Amino acid sequence: MYSLDALIHKLLLSKVPLDNAALVLNQRLVMQYAIRDISLCDIAYRIISIYTVQEDFTKNMLFSGYARKDSVMPLPKSNQPKPPRTAKERIYQTLLEWIIDGTLAPEEKLNDSEISKFFHVSRTPVREAMQLLADQHLIEVYPGRESIVSPIKQQDTGEIYHMLAELHVLALQFSFPSIDDAVISELQTLNRKLTEACANSDVKTIRLYDSRFHGIFVNLSKNPFLKRFIETLESHVARIENLYYNADTGKSRSPKQHEELITALKKRDLETACSIVRDNWISALNYCI
Structure with a gap:
């Protein structure tokens, strides 16, 4: 009998699209193996975990002599423009x-x-x-x-924010070893711009700099599964906040939490930093009316 992780790994090999991998795997686990008591968030965690283990294994293989070190052709970087979108x-x-x-x-x-x-x-x-x-x-x-x-449902909104909170905590954990003084300086710059946007109650600019702030951790995590899950959920959040976000309610809370996060990162206090990120996303629900 396969373990749950083994089943997910097996299903991942069957070309499941990344954008909705958790949903597809959940359906297949129910239909093919009658496994029902597992949340989409748990499946997402397991997919990300499996991918990370595989990536680490590949890196170890490359540095342990099992793969040819000269297998990459020394081709010049392409200067060709990106092909037009379909x-x-x-x-x-x-x-x-x-x-x-x-x-x-x-x-x-x-x-x-x-x-x-x-x-x-x-x-x-x-x-x-x-x-x-x-x-x-x-x-x-x-x-x-x-x-x-799709209509915006109150129950779905709460679940989306809670899932995003946990995924952004994962992004911070994965990116933590790469956070140096240069990254912290960039975070401080973005938070200053966010503070200015909040002072002007400029919802569009608030979202722009808040997204760039958290996007630093997502990009540093270098995990495509995690990035895809977050991007999909953030499309829902962007829609909710563009329609219902109350800038006056949240204009001082988020920059202050970001400052606390930056302080925790300077102290290399990952546990406190994760707690602040989680609270930052969940408390954002209070800004929607």
């Missing part, structure tokens, strides 16, 4: 931005014919883009009937 990618990104900024409100009906005319494309890439958004639970598709922007 129609699906362009439509997906635009619809995502419209959903996040409120251009497409919750429960707004989506007409693939109108969208295809707007982008001057066939309905195929539109439907593919909409399927990606449906996989992220940002839209709801009812085949043969209609597609709508």
